[in-house]
Amino acid sequence: MKRTLSLILLTIALGACSTQKPANDPALVGTWKGLRTQTDKCQFLSWTTHLKPDGRFTITFFRDVQQTQAIQTEQGTWSAVNGKNELRTDGVRMPDVYTYQLVDADTVRYVSVAAGPSGDCQEDYAFTERRLR
Template sequence: MKKKLSFVMLCFSVILFAQHSDNKKNQIDQKLVGSWKGEEDDQQIAGMHKSWIMHRSDDGKFLLLFVAVQDGKTTTFTEKGQWWVENGKFYELHKGDGKTDVYDYKVLDENHVKFKASQMSLEQNNENYEFIDTRIEE
């Protein structure tokens, strides 16, 4: 019984070490954790207004809720994925299509973060795509 318990403890230790190692690769900027909102007009698609709420967890997961309005038609959709920062850039891996968007980012204050597209997975109307996320008070 002792050997079995020791083996189980060893397995848990290996799993925890592997998870800890993954966390080192994908760094989390605690200033970006929480719920945020933003909006933009005509930046990704001409004639489209897009607004969103994004929740970034401290485990690197995100949930993104979009509302897009174009030509009087409203569309809503959600995206899930992983986020992290590396070398001063913000990475957003989208679970649905497996593609990653990369942004330069600057924390303006505790409630505002400016993002500027560095490498986008989808073609943009504006190669200088940028926006500001505002923290949602909880």
């Protein structure tokens, strides 16, 4: 009986270790600014993103480059590993998923892979964010 119980506990412990998520890419932690220029299909948009070490994020969207005319703020969880970044906005079922590449320590390039239903102008969407210091 003790041997069976020990085997069950060992199996649970090993299973818990293998299901832990890898740590988020620490190079992305911080505050970033991005913008989208106006096109035929999409309006101008700028934003500030805060990626926190605890896996939470906030993004505030603005109508202007100076970021004085806020549109809305979203928050949720983020995960980034192996060149893939996933943002899960609180209250939205589907995440926004991007591939990313660090251009340098203060510049990251994103390409949309999958967007949640709340995203606009997301098909074939690529953008660059720059770190704010």
